[in-house]
Amino acid sequence: MAKRKEQRRAKDLSTMLVACEWGSCSYKGSRMEDLSEHMAQHLHDHLGEGDAMEDLDDYPCLWRGCEFVAIGSPKELALHAHFHLFHAKLMFVGRQQLQRHPVATACRQELNSSNLITELGEAFVCEWEHCDSTFNNPEWFYRHVDMHAHCTDLQPLPDQQQALFCSWKGCEAFFKIKYRLREHLRSHTQERLVACPTCGAMFSSNTKFYDHMQRQAQPDESLICEHCDKTFANERLLRDHVRQHVNHIKCPLCDMTCTSLGTLKIHIKFRHCDERPFPCDFCSSCFKNLHDLRKHMETHNEGAAYHCSVEGCEYSSRVSNTMREHYRRAHEGSMVSRYKCHLCDKTFSWCYTLTLHLRNKHQLKWPSGHTRFRYKKAEDGYMRLNMVRYETVEVTQEIMKNMAAKKRTPRKSAGGGAPSKRPALEPSPSPDPSPSPASSPAPSPAPSLTDQSEARSSPQGAGPVYCMLSSVSPEGEGPEEQGEEPVSGQSGAVRALAAVARGLGMHVV
Template sequence: MAGASSASERDDTWLCGSSSENGCVFRCRWVECTALLSCTADLQHHILNDHCAIELQSGEWSCGVIGCDAVLIDEDHARRHMLFHCFHADRQQRGREVLVGSSYTKQMTDCGHTTSSGLVFDGSPLVCEWDTCMVAFDDMFDFVQHCDEHMTALGQEDCVNNVFICRWSNCEQTIRNKNNLRWHIRHHSGDKPVACPFCGRFFANGTKLVDHVIRKIENGRLKCFLCQKTFLTERLLREHGRRHVKNYKCPFCDMTVETPSDLRDHISKRHSNSRPHQCEKCPKAFHQKSDLDRHMVVHEDRYPFECEFCPQSFKWKRQLNMHVRLHDKNADPYTHLCHLCPTKFKNGSNLSKHLIRKHQLSVPSGHSRFQYKKCADGYLRLQTERYESEKLAAQIEAIQRGEKSALVVNSDNHTSTWITIDG
């Protein structure tokens, strides 16, 4: 198989190509170990018996898998951690099968993303929170199978008013059918059916994995005319284009957004005085926990984003991106252009000040700042178009008392072209 042999060329993956001599598909990733295993069960047996049997020193030891280095505090923790490595390897094998079966990716030898053997798993017991079950597991394979058995056991009597209700702890979401509920439970259990055989990242389905791999292909790309991002297939471009389409309007202002969660976030930030998430280190408070988490970086003495060309490091990736441009002698320091005059700016903040002071523009109603989009020439200019679904356009048309929605509307001296498209 082309995909299998491609994966075998890499030394930073659990997978190796199928061999007519030994039929192996997995390689042990433990430091200085060269064992080749034929299936997940053999990999588990090898890892647990040949590597996990090491005595803990000073109450803890580090995972020996290359690139992981997780600190393991006791034997139970070590067992769960290593079993999850085996689960990860199995999902990478499934991912390789998906890529080999796709005409777009069967010849791929890399995904272009950084490989990591580290696990997003704290080593805690895996507890089933379905109804009153609360059974704990060490092995992700057993945990996933157990959760699936709950789904299989559901009968018609569990369908109330033509919907199933999720019984997982603190979740009462209604699902239309049992198959969709089965997929929903994976969000709670943490099960991801496939992982990238090259970089190791987990995905919810094979389609997302294929999209992940082909995003790095440079030739034959289709370009989004709104943001200049490029895509290999029309389906990817079409799915991306939906992100530019507004589907929901704020009931308190003229703001329109793409998703219900965006609308909730907007109302919380712009139309609510509640700031329940208080910083413990300064007087600032935030509407959402995610905002507080981003803010906490200010109080941390960490600079995780390092420049590959010099010793400097930064707290935010945006700072690093701006800095890296300084190392490119051919890079234009001016990234933002005024759409009303030839003036150029190094960032959006200065362009916003220019638009307000020089051209007397105001930030549109409902927005906290101007929005900029990348044009075909690579510069960012003021976004003056808003793309709406037909349903939203009809709602706005009703609000405007019968006026057509495909009009040029002046809002606070800021001109916006409202264009309706089929969402």
Template sequence: MPFRIRKRAPPGADDEEKPPSAESRRPRPHKLIGIRRTKEKLHLKCGWDGCKYSSKKMELFNSHVGEHVPVLSADGSDYVRCRWEDCDHYSSDQRELRRHILYHAFHRKVTAIARNVQRRNDMLPCQLASGELHVMPELSDPFRCLWDGCDTEFDDPQAYYWHVEHHIDCYYERSAKDNSQASLKCLWQDCSLTVAIQYRLKEHVRTHSQEKWAACPKCGNLFSCNQKFFDHCIRQVPVEDMQYQCSHCLKRFATERLLRNHIRNHINNYRCTVCGMTCPSPGSLNKHIAFRHSEAASFACSICSRGFKTDWDRNKHELTHDPSRRTYCPTCPYSTVEPSRLKIHMKTKHTGVPRSWYRCHLCDAKYGKGLTLTQHLKRRHHLAVPQGHVRFNYKRDKDGQYRLQTLRYESLDVAEQVLGGPAEPAGAGAASAEPDVLALTCGEGEVPDTITTDDGRELRLPERVRVALGTGARVLVCVTGEQVQLLALTDASQEMDDPDDPDSVMMVVEGGTAPPAAAAGPAAAH
């Protein structure tokens, strides 16, 4: 009997309400409890040196903080330090200093909202240090509204975000009068996205305005939505408490949704039309094209004028010009400007932890770097790298050693292109249909041979998927076109993520007697 697709009821819908306990604070997926932004109760306390002002209204608080902005000389001879608590920012530009100080006020607002989110959802707290709590983003340029030819500049971030939101509200009202609100087009400069509802349009425009929705009360990191703030906290749980494991790279995750999002990074959906290399995302394809097929290096170092392909590489390089950013190993003369490299150095040189080698799968050779193993595989074993690549990819095995990655997930459309199938559209890179990652469970009954999707397609289940379903575990599969691939097993007793999230759709089997099989835990790798 085929599958039928249905939404799960919200977790606990049929259960009696129980008081919260210590067990309820363990890492688990759940739908975040939220309220309207305008209904959030704010407690905003001014952080200016010696000021005791507080307010529950952002309009009053923002106006108050603006009164703290000092007046600088027009010739730029003044060099003033921001007096917000724990902030060491200096500026000689009147407008830049105003933007910086008013962003402190906005940061207080989104921090208060994040604290409310934590309290409502009984979230695990952030475990990171608070050293970055008052580090503001770079605000050298004014905020510019590019909605439908507006081009207004702001030095007040909160006023800017309210202004952009007002544009959307007015646009929606006009669309409602014209009976065209069923299709809302983003009117931001050079954007042509169309959405169905006003909320989605506001959510999308925040990617243009760079408005943040929450700030961690502990470490100060900014997030574009409450869900990302939740992910920020849940990712910090101990590894032993992470119940979900990727069967491909063995990385562990605290929630099933994070595992599903990660699995998409292993599926190549985009193919370069120049060399044929396949990539998992548009961003990775664009990066490939920039580094392999373009000579442009448009991001120049402000100190030595050296050019770089991306602003991230440029910013990373500029740290080498600042001696104060260099950190030193306490045991040996090693030093670096990247804290992550110091951690790697300490782990490999001074902790006694066995080193992770890059090992050849065809002989006993081992190397300290993947590049050296790539050269060995080419020269000694005459292996060729995949199409479009300049090196092999390696993954870490259960024993902690790195070995050649011999399995790649390609979407059906991309596989046809690589094997000489249907032609793809012109352009730097072509995208295939986005794969669906679905969670399958089998009720009491025989596991069927096929599934029927909500659009009427009948898909045949591979034997590996049928065997996995017979264990009683929840099975994650990738559905691309007519192809069904087994990705991972998870614990069917755990609650699903947000039931209103399209990714949380479950396919439930009904049939005869299920075949007996060995039980599989939530972190089983197949």
């Protein structure tokens, strides 16, 4: 199967024809080598050489439909421009896929966003052991990393078997065949294999590309996520979505829990790291990413750079965020009360004012490891506090161990070895702050879904707060596979989450 995929991909690229969209250029190339040389000439003509290149303050991208400007860094523009070519190649692959396997639903995203690509920095860096090579061309970078996998030899394991080890910095993964190692390396390089020819969105597999199309089909109102009320076109998309609500990764530095390694990396970068590698050229401020730096640069605008577009309004601002805030307040009628307290029914116009109310009036505190409350639209149309969190049993056990160590009190388990749990929302300390674990049957040897729930009382008048913990199998099997009565209008994963909670006598919020 893997070999057939590689052969099919090679066949697609053998007929490739990619157009250069730099300025008014009409060049078309069939080889990435030719296209890269062509782009290098564009950059040479655009940037100049030597001192002339360094004298510029910013470097705009001339690719059609792109509004990117590299601030003080010609290297960043070079990487960005070469990525446009790589992105155009992926969109060609996407067109080939759709010709081979037509889909019923076409992409309906905006056409003018197809040439907008993500921020990339100044270079791609290979973190393979003993290799610190850098590249300004994504095509050469991905080929270079793929060569590491190709040249890797089998090494012995303790059980007298052999495996191919990933030598990427901090990675201990190993595989039996080279195709799996090459596939794994894409998780380090973030390489994408196909892009939507309509909107330009990039994907790591053809399956995710086709899911992109399916998500734009008319949703089935019966396939609704009970956690966020989104509807989906088919059962598999809903099942995959439900897993995104389950936190299965715990931060090693605090009790924050995340749904993916990507969100964990962002959390660690912004909450636990002091490194700020992006300095401002006009003041002493430094930032953790380019996005924050560019937003900050707006504060150095001379005079008002943004003016309200509403006729008769003379409001102006140096910062785009302030202008958007003005527009919402003054011209969109967004002062309507959209948020409501679940304890006293008081209404608020902004989520942060409701948060202050919950903390000061009702003494509620943020969940461990988190820095804000989250709100969900209720049946009455108001945004109310979301009091449900989904976490795997393994993550919850680790969190409870940390809590027990902090309190220096022994943690007792429920019958059958079930771990203690924590609610999604935690009240401020009360005379008896220790949670009471909910009793649940011992898990079967290999369940497709294992869920436990717990109720914990909030401050007086708040009512119980519920927490559901879930361990979802990769296939996301529902109760219908286990002989349970299916419930109309719910996915298998959602039915299982709700059924187990009700079986324990819990009300599902």
